Structure formats: structure tokens, C-alpha cells
Amino acid sequence: MTERAKRLIISAMVVILFAGIVVSVFLGQFSISPxxxxxxxRSQFTDIEPYWTSQQExxxxxxxxxxxxxxxxxxxALSCAGGVYQGVFENPMAAPDFLGASSGAALGAALAxxxxxxxxxxxxxxxxxxxxxxxxxxxxxxxxxxxxxxxxVLAGLMVSALAQAGTSFIKLVADQTNExxxxxxxxMGSLTGIEASxxxxxxxxxxxxxxxxxxxxxxxxxxxxxxxxxxxxGLRVSLVRAVSLVCATLITAAAVSISGMIGWVGxxxxxxxxxxxxxxxxxxxxxxxxxxxxFLLMVDNVSRNLFPVEIPIGILTAVIGAPFFIYxxxxxxxxx
Amino acid sequence: xxxxxxxSFSYGNREVLHDITFDAKQGEMLCVLGHNGAGKxxxxxxxxxxxxxxxxxxxxxxxxxxxxxxxxxxxxxxYIPQAANPAFSxxxxxxxxxxxxxxxxxxxxxxxxxxxxxxxTLEKTGIESLANRSYSMISGGEQQLVxxxxxxxxxxxxxxxxxxTSSLDYGNQMRVQKILxxxxxxxxxxxxxSHNPEQAYTxxxxxxxxxxxxxxxxxxxxxxxxxxxxxxxxxxxVEMMTSSxxxxxxxxxxxxxxx
Numbered sequence: 001m002t003e004r005a006k007r008l009i010i011s012a013m014v015v016i017l018f019a020g021i022v023v024s025v026f027l028g029q030f031s032i033s034p035x036x037x038x039x040x041x042r043s044q045f046t047d048i049e050p051y052w053t054s055q056q057e058x059x060x061x062x063x064x065x066x067x068x069x070x071x072x073x074x075x076x077a078l079s080c081a082g083g084v085y086q087g088v089f090e091n092p093m094a095a096p097d098f099l100g101a102s103s104g105a106a107l108g109a110a111l112a113x114x115x116x117x118x119x120x121x122x123x124x125x126x127x128x129x130x131x132x133x134x135x136x137x138x139x140x141x142x143x144x145x146x147x148x149x150x151x152x153v154l155a156g157l158m159v160s161a162l163a164q165a166g167t168s169f170i171k172l173v174a175d176q177t178n179e180x181x182x183x184x185x186x187x188m189g190s191l192t193g194i195e196a197s198x199x200x201x202x203x204x205x206x207x208x209x210x211x212x213x214x215x216x217x218x219x220x221x222x223x224x225x226x227x228x229x230x231x232x233x234g235l236r237v238s239l240v241r242a243v244s245l246v247c248a249t250l251i252t253a254a255a256v257s258i259s260g261m262i263g264w265v266g267x268x269x270x271x272x273x274x275x276x277x278x279x280x281x282x283x284x285x286x287x288x289x290x291x292x293x294x295f296l297l298m299v300d301n302v303s304r305n306l307f308p309v310e311i312p313i314g315i316l317t318a319v320i321g322a323p324f325f326i327y328x329x330x331x332x333x334x335x336x
Numbered sequence: 337x338x339x340x341x342x343x344s345f346s347y348g349n350r351e352v353l354h355d356i357t358f359d360a361k362q363g364e365m366l367c368v369l370g371h372n373g374a375g376k377x378x379x380x381x382x383x384x385x386x387x388x389x390x391x392x393x394x395x396x397x398x399x400x401x402x403x404x405x406x407x408x409x410x411x412x413x414x415y416i417p418q419a420a421n422p423a424f425s426x427x428x429x430x431x432x433x434x435x436x437x438x439x440x441x442x443x444x445x446x447x448x449x450x451x452x453x454x455x456x457t458l459e460k461t462g463i464e465s466l467a468n469r470s471y472s473m474i475s476g477g478e479q480q481l482v483x484x485x486x487x488x489x490x491x492x493x494x495x496x497x498x499x500x501t502s503s504l505d506y507g508n509q510m511r512v513q514k515i516l517x518x519x520x521x522x523x524x525x526x527x528x529x530s531h532n533p534e535q536a537y538t539x540x541x542x543x544x545x546x547x548x549x550x551x552x553x554x555x556x557x558x559x560x561x562x563x564x565x566x567x568x569x570x571x572x573x574v575e576m577m578t579s580s581x582x583x584x585x586x587x588x589x590x591x592x593x594x595x
Contacts, residue, residue, distance in 0.1 A: 090423035218445035222434050225422040232384050233490060234410030234438035279424035282445045 006283040009276060013290035017072070020294050024068045027305050030059045066196045070258060071300040071313075072293035073199065074191070075265055077206045077255035079292025081248040082266025083273070083285055084213055087220040088244050089149055096252040096266035099156035099245075103163040104133025105256040110170040110183045122186070123198055123257045130253035133163055138245075149227075189260040189314025191300055202254045209251035210289070212243055217285040220244065224279075262296070262314045264321025269295055271328050337361050338383070338413065338494045338525060342392035344549075345382055352378045353390070354549045360494070360525050360542075365516065367536040368529040370546035371570055376529040379546070380496050383527075385409050396494065410438040414487030416497040420479065425472035428463070428482050429454055435489030450489075457488040460522075461515055477508025481515060488519075495519070497528035501535070513539045533569070537561045537585045545569060561585055 026032060032040075036052040040060055043050065050057070078096050085094035097103065108129025112122040137155045144151025167187075174180045219240050222230045231237050256262070273287040296313070299320065303313045339359035345352050352375050360366045370376050381387040383394050385401055394401045396412045404412070414435070422431075435457075436450035446454075458464040461481045466474055471482060480500060487495050497516075501509040509532075516526055517539060530536050536543055537557040545553040545565065552568065553560055566574045566587055574587040 086423075092423065215444055219437070221426065221430070222437055224424055225420060225434065226417075228381075228386050229415065229417060229420060231386060231406060232410060232413070232415035233434060233486075234407035236406055274424070278430075279426055280430050 001278065003283075006277045006287075010283060010286050010290065013287060013294070017290050017294045017297075020297050021068055021072065024297055024301055025060070025064060027301055028059070028064055030056060032056050032060060032064075062196060066194050066199045067191050067300065067304070068297060070191050070194045070199050070202065071297040073202050073206050074255040074259045074262065075269070075292040075294070075296025076289045077202075077209075077251040077292075078262065078266040079269035079273075079288040079295075080210060080213060080285060081252040081255075083270035083281070083288040084220065084244050084248040085266075086270060087224050087281060088241055088248075089153065090224050090226070091153075092271070093267070095263075096248070096255075097160075097261075097263070098153065099137045099249065100133045100160035100163060101130045101249060101252040102256050102261050102263075103160040103167070105130035105253060106187055106261060107133070107163045107166045107170075109186050109257075109260070110167045110174075113182050113186065114170055114174050114179050119193070119195070120198070123201075126257035127253050129163075130256060131249070133159055134249045134253070185312065186260045187314075188312035189262040189317070190303075190310075190312045191259055192304075192310060194258060198258045202258045205254035206251045209247040209254070213247045214285065216240055216244060217281040220281040220285070221279075260312075260314065262317055264317045264325070265292060265296060268321040268325050268328070271325065275328065275331075337397060338527070339395045340379075340383065340392070341395070343379070343382060343394065344391040345378055345387060345389075352549050353382070356392070356546075356549075356551055358544055358551065358554065360527050362493070362525055363520055363523050364525055364542065365520050365540045366525075366527045366542050366544060367540035368527065368544050368546060369531075369533060369536055369569055370529075374546045375549040376546060377498055378549075380415070380498055380527075380529065384413060384415050384496060407438040407441075411491045413494045413496060414490045414492035416480070416483050416487050416495060416500055418499045419476065419503045420483050422471070425470050427467070428458070428469050428471055428474070429467045431471050431482050432458060432486045432489050435486035438490055454485070454489050457485040458482075460488060460519070461485045475508065476504050477511055480504065480508070480512050484512075484515065484519075493523070494525040494527070497526065499529050499531060502531060509535065533561060533566060534584065534586055538583065558582075563587070 025037060026034070036056060037060070039048060039050070039052055040057050042048060081096040082094065085096065085098050086092055089098065105126040108125035108127070109122050111129070112125035117125070137152065137159045140155035140159065141148065141152030144155065171180060171183055174183055219235060222233055222235045223237065223240060227237055269292040270284065270288045273284055273291055277283040277287045299316050300313055303311050303316050337359055341357050343356040344354050356379060368376050368379065378387065382390045401409060401413070432454040433446045433450060436446045436453055439450060440446060455464065455467065458467055461484050463478060463481050463485065466478060466482070471479060484495070501512050504512065513535065516528070520526060540557055543555065543557050543560060544551055547569070553565060563574055563576050566572065573590040575590055577586045577588065578584070
């Protein structure tokens with residue numbers, strides 16, 4: 001496939017994502033017509049007589065739009081982080097929770113819930129615990145003997161297990177009538193009841209994390225050929241690796257702190273994009289980000305509209321992601 | 337010209353290299369022989385700056401390599417491993433483009449100029465027709481030529497190859513060595529390690545023999561390559577035969593030649 005074709009695909013992804021966002025605005029329990037939407041948006045800039053209900057306006061700004069953007073941001077962040085981890089660890093099975101970001105976030109959230117803290121504190125605790133978990137993983141990983149990358153992965157595995165044990169313990173002692181369901185629900189991943197302020201906070205952190213990653217993306221290719229070779233090609237391996245990991249971790253923590261545990265996205269979306277635009281991170285990373293945003297947006301649309309009872313998005317991503325991954329790995333045919 | 341002077345290196349208390357001194361001139365093919373664990377790879381890693389904390393100096397055209405940043409080093413010396421297996425498959429041209437990394441300075445990714453360079457080096461190694469193929473789908477010999485092209489794309493004039501043909505079939509071994517000879521004629525300096533004394537005899541200008549971290553013999557192949565050298569290197573007794581045109585020497589294991 002030519003570079004031109006790849007650029008074309010990515011441009012098409014931008015258009016599709018934008019179209020997906022617009023369509024999603026009309027989906028939901030309260031219907032908003034295109035004309036009403038246009039009016040509500042215009043009324044932000046000029047004075048016009050409302051021909052829509054205040055309830056519609058309220059739903060759009062405080063419920064629907066935050067949720068749509070949250071799905072996009074979380075999908076984008078997880079897919080981007082997954083792709084980066086796969087490169088940095090030279091491992092196709094790497095995913096955003098590879099180093100324990102998700103289990104750390106879960107522990108933080110569970111703790112906040114049994115302490116009776118509010119929604120914002122749950123998000124903040126999830127974020128802080130996620131970062132703390134990863135810091136601990138790096139600290140242990142840096143002290144292991146032998147191969148540092150393997151050390152880091154093993155440390156991630158161990159610390160994750162500890163965090164999961166902590167979460168299980170909290171579930172055990174949690175009040176069964178309200179705390180336990182809330183924790184369980186958080187662990188299943190959901191974008192229900194997300195607030196505009198949370199979206200804004202996640203958006204800011206994801207932006208901060210993604211900019212260096214986009215800048216370094218072509219160099220990630222060199223990391224995948226191995227540490228020593230990369231160094232002889234003039235790459236500052238430790239610097240590129242450290243910056244990539246810190247940024248990927250930051251955006252993962254921001255994403256899971258507002259969404260809860262959403263699995264599979266970060267693993268499946270980059271692999272889908274590898275088939276689509278090849279393994280070159282120059283195209284793979286933007287493609288993964290756009291596809292991830294679109295994918296989670298669509299899954300969330302299903303989650304909130306298709307069934308009478310809302311299905312946690314984490315369950316849906318697993319149901320769609322796992323079979324799709326099996327299809328990807330068995331379809332064969334190596335694309336370059 | 338790359339010069340190694342009084343190089344020594346230890347892993348902890350274990351001294352792996354001891355007082356190694358040699359140089360490789362422009363347009364010279366050097367072959368380093370030595371049994372497994374003799375210190376060949378460690379020597380190369382020191383020369384490439386992958387191992388720090390060595391004693392002595394490695395200079396290139398009189399400039400100390402230890403003071404160079406990674407990108408600067410990469411434009412002088414390139415490394416070709418025994419076999420390169422990236423975790424993900426790239427197109428051949430993308431693999432070669434990775435070699436242009438030291439030329440990018442602040443830019444995000446290679447542009448048209450780097451592409452031109454990459455295509456040029458593919459032509460030099462005779463595999464320009466593979467440019468858009470997938471690296472994982474071509475033969476081992478072709479893969480090795482891609483890695484050589486990648487090294488040339490760095491702009492380095494000294495190539496260090498760690499047993500570059502040891503995982504290839506006989507035909508590909510010869511093909512790769514032929515391309516390396518062609519690069520020598522173009523003025524590149526090549527240092528390779530090998531476990532094949534017959535090949536070292538045929539293709540190199542000078543042979544350096546390492547044992548227990550020291551150079552114990554060094555010279556032109558025709559002067560030093562004989563039964564005694566093989567015995568000293570590998571501890572086996574052999575009988576030597578020379579082809580009628582003297583271009584090749586062969587060794588046959590003596591009966592009960594295992595000492």
C-alpha cells in the first residue's frame with residue numbers, strides 16, 4: 001500500500017469519526033432533531049427564540065455531548081496507549097493495562113466508594129492510584145536483574161495481582177446494599193452519568209500525553225527492532241522509551257479513571273489498524289487513535305440505546321473484542 | 337579508519353577483553369575469529385558504544401567515539417546483527433528508512449530526501465526490486481541485505497557485522513559476502529566476526545584471532561591461515577588443502593582429531 005493510500009485512509013477516518021459524533025447526538029431517549037440541534041448550537045452565539053424545549057438543551061449539554069466526547073477520548077487514549085505499549089515492549093500482546101494501570105485505578109475507585117466519597121473523588125482517586133501503581137511497577141522493574149523489559153512486565157503482573165487482591169478485599173468488606181453494587185458496576189466499565197468537568201479533565205491530560213507520542217511515533221518503529229540495534233541507529237533508546245511509557249501511562253490513567261475498566265479496546269484496535277495501514281507507527285498511531293475513538297463511540301451507542309437496560313460498556317467491548325481478535329489472528333496474511 | 341587502542345573490558349571481576357589494539361583502514365575487510373565466548377561480541381559492543389566503561393579508546397578518523405552522541409556515532413559506525421527479527425513486520429523500504437534516523441535531527445519522520453537515500457542503498461545492495469515487499473516474507477539472505485542497506489542509509493562508512501552469514505544457507509552466505517566485497521571496493525571499512533575460517537580466508541584482507549580476550553594472532557589470510565591456527569583457535573586437528581589457484585583453503589578433520 002502506498003503512503004498516499006494510507007494518508008487517504010486516515011483522512012477518511014477523521015470524516016467517519018466526525019460523522020459518527022454527529023449521528024450519536026441524535027441517538028437517545030430524548031429525541032433531538034437536526035433542526036433543533038442547529039438551533040441549540042446557534043443560540044450559543046446569537047440570540048434566537050428557542051423552538052426546542054429547555055429539557056432538550058439540558059440533555060444535549062450536560063448528558064449526551066459529555067458522554068459522546070468521553071467515549072471518544074477514552075477509546076482514543078486506550079487504543080493509542082495499547083499501540084505504544086506493543087511497540088515499546090516489542091510484544092503484540094501488550095495492552096494499556098499491561099503494567100497495572102487498570103487494576104490500580106480499580107483499587108483507588110473501590111477505596112473511594114467505601115469511604116463514601118463523591119463521584120469526582122472516585123475519579124481522582126482512580127487516577128492517583130493508577131499512577132501510583134505504575135510508579136511502583138517502574139520502581140520494582142528498575143531493580144530487577146537481567147532483562148529490564150521482562151522485569152518491568154513481571155513487576156506489572158505482580159503489582160496488578162496485589163492491587164486486585166486489595167480490590168477483592170474491599171468488595172468483601174463493602175456494604176452489600178449500595179457500595180458493593182457501585183464497585184462492581186465501576187469495575188465493569190461505564191460512561192453513565194459522566195460529567196462535563198470530568199470530560200474536560202480527561203481531555204486535557206490525554207492531549208498532554210498524546211502530543212509527545214505523536215511526535216515520537218515514527219521512532220517507535222526503531223524500538224521494535226530491539227534495544228541494541230536501535231541504539232546503533234542513533235536512537236536515544238532510554239529517553240524515547242521512558243517518554244513513551246510515561247505518556248502512554250498518563251493517558252491510560254486519565255481514561256480508566258473516568259470510564260472504569262474497559263478491556264480489549266487497547267489490544268484489538270491497534271491490531272485492526274495494523275491490518276489496515278500496516279505496522280509503521282507513523283500511520284498506525286493516528287489510525288489507532290481515530291479508530292479507537294470511533295469504535296468506543298459506537299459501542300457506547302449500542303450500550304445506551306439498544307437494550308432497555310443499559311449494558312456496561314466493558315462487557316460489550318469484551319463481547320465484540322475477543323471474537324474479533326480471534327478473527328484477526330486466524331485470518332493470516334502478513335501485511336506490511 | 338577505525339582504531340582500537342589498548343581496549344579492555346570486564347563484566348564485574350571477570351576480564352573479557354584485555355589490551356586489544358588494532359585498526360581497520362578504509363577499504364579493508366577485517367575478519368575476527370575466535371571460539372564461542374572468546375570476546376568477539378563484547379569487542380564489537382565496545383566499538384559500537386553499546387558497552388560503556390571500557391578501558392582504552394576507540395577512535396574513528398582520530399576522533400574519540402566515547403565523546404560522541406548516539407546520532408553522531410550512528411553516522412560513523414553501523415551495526416549488522418546476525419539476524420534482525422523485529423516484533424512486527426515492516427515493508428523493506430520502511431526497514432531501510434529506519435537507518436536514516438540519525439539524519440532527522442528534530443523532524444518527526446523521514447521525508448523525500450531520506451526516501452531517496454533508502455532507495456539508493458537498496459540499489460547498492462542489489463535488492464531495489466524488494467522495496468515494497470514485506471520484510472518477513474523475503475528470504476534470510478535478502479533480509480540480511482536489507483539490514484546492510486539500512487546500515488548504509490545511516491551514512492556510516494564503517495560496518496560492524498556480528499556473524500552476518502551464520503544463519504544463512506550456503507548460497508546466501510556467498511551472496512552476502514560478495515555484496516560486502518563490492519562495498520569494500522567502494523571504500524567502506526568492514527569488520528565482521530565469523531565461525532568459518534574458510535570463508536574468512538577467501539573474503540577478508542586481514543584476520544584477527546582472539547582467544548580469552550586477547551589477540552593472539554593477526555595478519556593476512558595467506559600468511560596466518562594454516563593447520564596450527566585452526567588447532568589454536570578451536571582445539572581440533574585438521575589437515576589443510578589449498579585450491580590450485582590458491583583462492584581457497586579447506587580444512588578436513590583428522591581422524592581422531594578431537595584433542
